[in-house]
Amino acid sequence: MLSYLKSEFYRLRYNEGGYLFIAVCSLLLLSSNIVLFAVKASEPTFPYATTYFAFSSFYSSIMIVFFLCISVATSVFGNEHSNHTMKNSISYGINRNTIYLGKLIVEVVYAMIAFVIITAVDIGSAYLLLENSGIENLMMLFKSCFVVMPLLLCAIAVTNFFLFLLESNGAAIGAVVGVLLALPLVSNFLGMKFRVFTELSKFMPYNMITKINYDYDKLEMILPWSGISGYYYYWIIGIIEIIIISAIGVFLFQKKEVK
Amino acid sequence: MREVILSTNSLIKKYKDISAVDQVNLKIHQGDIYGLVGKNGAGKTTLLRVITGQAFATEGQINLFGASSGEALNQKRKRIGSIIEIPSFYSYMTGKQNLEYYRIQRGIPDKRCVEDVLTEVGLSESGNKKYKDYSLGMKQRLGLALALMNRPELLLLDEPINGLDPFGIVEIRNLLLKLNREKKITILISSHILSELSNLVTSYGFIEKGKLVKQITSEELAKESNRYIELKVDNVEAMTALLEVKLNCKAYKVTPDRTLHIFDYLEQPTKISELAVKSGA
Numbered sequence: 001m002l003s004y005l006k007s008e009f010y011r012l013r014y015n016e017g018g019y020l021f022i023a024v025c026s027l028l029l030l031s032s033n034i035v036l037f038a039v040k041a042s043e044p045t046f047p048y049a050t051t052y053f054a055f056s057s058f059y060s061s062i063m064i065v066f067f068l069c070i071s072v073a074t075s076v077f078g079n080e081h082s083n084h085t086m087k088n089s090i091s092y093g094i095n096r097n098t099i100y101l102g103k104l105i106v107e108v109v110y111a112m113i114a115f116v117i118i119t120a121v122d123i124g125s126a127y128l129l130l131e132n133s134g135i136e137n138l139m140m141l142f143k144s145c146f147v148v149m150p151l152l153l154c155a156i157a158v159t160n161f162f163l164f165l166l167e168s169n170g171a172a173i174g175a176v177v178g179v180l181l182a183l184p185l186v187s188n189f190l191g192m193k194f195r196v197f198t199e200l201s202k203f204m205p206y207n208m209i210t211k212i213n214y215d216y217d218k219l220e221m222i223l224p225w226s227g228i229s230g231y232y233y234y235w236i237i238g239i240i241e242i243i244i245i246s247a248i249g250v251f252l253f254q255k256k257e258v259k
Numbered sequence: 260m261r262e263v264i265l266s267t268n269s270l271i272k273k274y275k276d277i278s279a280v281d282q283v284n285l286k287i288h289q290g291d292i293y294g295l296v297g298k299n300g301a302g303k304t305t306l307l308r309v310i311t312g313q314a315f316a317t318e319g320q321i322n323l324f325g326a327s328s329g330e331a332l333n334q335k336r337k338r339i340g341s342i343i344e345i346p347s348f349y350s351y352m353t354g355k356q357n358l359e360y361y362r363i364q365r366g367i368p369d370k371r372c373v374e375d376v377l378t379e380v381g382l383s384e385s386g387n388k389k390y391k392d393y394s395l396g397m398k399q400r401l402g403l404a405l406a407l408m409n410r411p412e413l414l415l416l417d418e419p420i421n422g423l424d425p426f427g428i429v430e431i432r433n434l435l436l437k438l439n440r441e442k443k444i445t446i447l448i449s450s451h452i453l454s455e456l457s458n459l460v461t462s463y464g465f466i467e468k469g470k471l472v473k474q475i476t477s478e479e480l481a482k483e484s485n486r487y488i489e490l491k492v493d494n495v496e497a498m499t500a501l502l503e504v505k506l507n508c509k510a511y512k513v514t515p516d517r518t519l520h521i522f523d524y525l526e527q528p529t530k531i532s533e534l535a536v537k538s539g540a
Contacts, residue, residue: 007364014352084347088405091311091343092365093336257314259344 150238
């Protein structure tokens with residue numbers, strides 16, 4: 001496994017798409033802070049050039065990050081099917097579990113690194129350019145990121161699952177969007193008629209993220225499962241879902257022929 | 260008796276109801292250069308894909324270096340080098356980076372092996388070129404470099420000469436012969452053109468519609484496919500001595516019924532008959 005992971009990180013070093021993704025996301029957040037700073041400079045009464053606004057914009061838009069995880073996993077996966085490169089590893093006798101879980105680990109590590117860099121650029125530029133609204137705002141950003149982290153990882157696990165099982169990246173992305181977005185929406189509608197779907201939809205990552213509310217005055221997160229246990233529920237459910245989807249993925253990949 | 264390092268036992272690979280590989284019993288001995296010959300679609304690539312674990316057998320068994328199933332068989336695949344179908348690499352990386360990627364993945368400690376195999380296949384000057392800029396011939400050579408990187412005991416090569424120019428074909432053929440003779444690497448090479456393999460292989464397997472219809476040594480094939488003059492004489496020993504002394508002809512065979520098959524002088528049969536008449540054999 002260690003050799004496989006090392007080789008994947010070696011490959012990632014030469015994947016320009018990986019650098020481009022981090023650069024574009026960082027620049028977008030940086031430019032939004034620059035715009036706030038510029039507007040404030042030309043109009044001193046402008047109220048939004050604060051770290052409060054910058055950070056709350058970030059954590060209230062975390063759904064974007066959720067869907068960006070699909071693109072991250074796809075980029076790291078590296079067109080294995082269309083390049084036909086996976087056969088080189090299989091033919092050499094590298095265990096299929098190693099390949100499946102190795103890819104997942106690399107996708108997760110890359111996503112974490114990208115997330116840390118992009119968030120750091122946002123935080124750093126906000127503190128440099130905008131009015132400091134207090135440390136509570138930064139803590140709120142960290143708490144939000146902490147709560148949704150397992151759900152972001154779950155999005156990566158689902159993407160990895162379909163990338164391994166479907167030959168075309170396009171079809172895989174379609175299937176991922178279906179599972180991560182369409183399924184919860186359909187489940188919500190069905191829940192209006194059948195109670196079982198209401199219960200099921202509570203555990204779907206998309207719904208779990210949309211159910212997070214914020215009290216912006218008190219700077220508090222309001223989770224469906226109230227209190228401190230809400231954090232644990234998000235993590236427990238996220239981890240269970242990652243384990244289930246990955247176990248099914250490993251099982252099915254054992255039976256998949258590689259070209 | 261040389262050891263059998265790869266064999267298949269009634270191997271079947273079906274896609275729905277169609278048998279791509281049908282009851283194949285293959286035997287490859289250590290040191291062989293085995294040519295798997297068949298038309299396009301005959302089942303050569305499918306057979307190699309099953310051996311390398313890319314596809315799964317529907318029925319039957321593979322025995323590779325003594326292992327026949329599960330993780331043990333998979334581990335034995337580390338002793339193989341292969342090119343199945345077209346060589347495949349990451350297009351945005353150079354040839355050298357691609358090989359380095361697989362060196363790390365395979366846990367090969369010797370970093371110099373990348374340079375060594377690139378030199379061995381004649382790509383030492385193109386190693387820093389991106390794979391997407393390689394010609395088909397260069398891609399084939401890089402595929403061969405990857406197959407050789409782990410110093411395999413068995414090479415499985417699926418039409419490796421495709422895309423090479425005549426000069427490249429000779430080079431690769433000589434390289435394979437060298438690997439076989441000097442490093443004792445056993446080679447299974449597939450082709451749909453028999454003549455491509457004629458100066459290379461020691462045994463042939465002919466595959467047709469998934470069935471291995473014949474396995475034969477290169478000598479046997481040469482004899483079977485050659486034209487010859489058939490000669491019946493009373494004194495076979497005297498005639499063969501005359502053939503060798505007077506006509507310097509050594510390409511003949513005496514059949515069990517003491518008939519001579521002469522593979523030379525096909526365009527001048529009168530020389531043979533004159534010799535037979537004059538000698539009174």
